[in-house]
Amino acid sequence: MLIVANWKAYVEDIKKAKKLLAVSKRLARTTDVAIVLAPPSPLLSALTIHNTSKVAFAAQDVSATTGGAKTGEVTAQAYAAVGALYAIIGHSERRALGDTEKMIAEKIAHALAHGLTPILCVGEHERDSEGHYLGLVREELTSAIGSLMPKERAKVIIAYEPLWAIGKTATEAIGSADLAEMVLYIRKVLAELLPGKSSRQSLILYGGSVEATNIRDLTVSSNIDGFLVGHASTDPMAFSLLVKQLA
Numbered sequence: 024m025l026i027v028a029n030w031k032a033y034v035e036d037i038k039k040a041k042k043l044l045a046v047s048k049r050l051a052r053t054t055d056v057a058i059v060l061a062p063p064s065p066l067l068s069a070l071t072i073h074n075t076s077k078v079a080f081a082a083q084d085v086s087a088t089t090g091g092a093k094t095g096e097v098t099a100q101a102y103a104a105v106g107a108l109y110a111i112i113g114h115s116e117r118r119a120l121g122d123t124e125k126m127i128a129e130k131i132a133h134a135l136a137h138g139l140t141p142i143l144c145v146g147e148h149e150r151d152s153e154g155h156y157l158g159l160v161r162e163e164l165t166s167a168i169g170s171l172m173p174k175e176r177a178k179v180i181i182a183y184e185p186l187w188a189i190g191k192t193a194t195e196a197i198g199s200a201d202l203a204e205m206v207l208y209i210r211k212v213l214a215e216l217l218p219g220k221s222s223r224q225s226l227i228l229y230g231g232s233v234e235a236t237n238i239r240d241l242t243v244s245s246n247i248d249g250f251l252v253g254h255a256s257t258d259p260m261a262f263s264l265l266v267k268q269l270a
């Protein structure tokens with residue numbers, strides 16, 4: 024199981040960041056859960072410098088451009104240079120700030136070019152009884168990875184994050200039956216996009232109000248490979264409880 028801790032902008036000081044890393048290191052040592060931390064970028068580079076543990080790091084986003092005269096941009100290459108191994112791309116909070124499907128596809132290509140494993144976020148705003156939300160998820164997947172070489176497509180981790188479930192509480196997250204159905208659907212779309220049987224190896228994560236109280240339920244019978252956790256990953260105690268539930 025893989026847990027990606029998306030700290031968003033919840034963590035803003037080095038003391039808290041170090042505390043969360045210490046907790047994560049202990050969990051990585053004592054459980055079989057793989058932990059990836061996604062801190063804001065200055066904190067990411069401060070933490071990776073001395074990190075020799077199994078805990079890995081992800082950028083919360085990467086620039087859609089390569090380097091040059093682009094003030095404020097942080098490129099995939101710069102993240103790779105400070106030791107990030109993953110990059111969250113296409114998060115709904117970035118899409119809301121203007122990320123287009125084209126930019127997301129570019130970001131994925133840049134991440135892959137510099138050895139970062141993209142974690143592509145997809146998910147509908149709301150559900151409708153006709154199942155249009157399935158078509159939207161298909162479109163997001165296809166436009167993000169469809170133009171990559173088939174071998175590259177297989178490297179992308181998919182995080183299904185329905186917007187209606189983000190930033191709430193466990194009671195408002197998706198139910199395990201609906202999650203199981205979506206995981207199946209994403210695997211079906213991936214099977215169309217990936218060569219041979221390679222789509223079976225793709226990792227699919229769920230994100231949106233995952234907490235210690237619902238993570239077990241979401242795991243049972245959904246065939247999910249892990250979780251992208253926001254608010255519950257930024258409190259050392261809550262995060263520890265959550266990972267132990269999964270272990």
Ligand code: PGA
Nearest residue numbers: 189190231232252253254
């Ligand atoms: P949440 O965020 O766990 O706070 O709902 C998840 C995410 O947006 O990645």
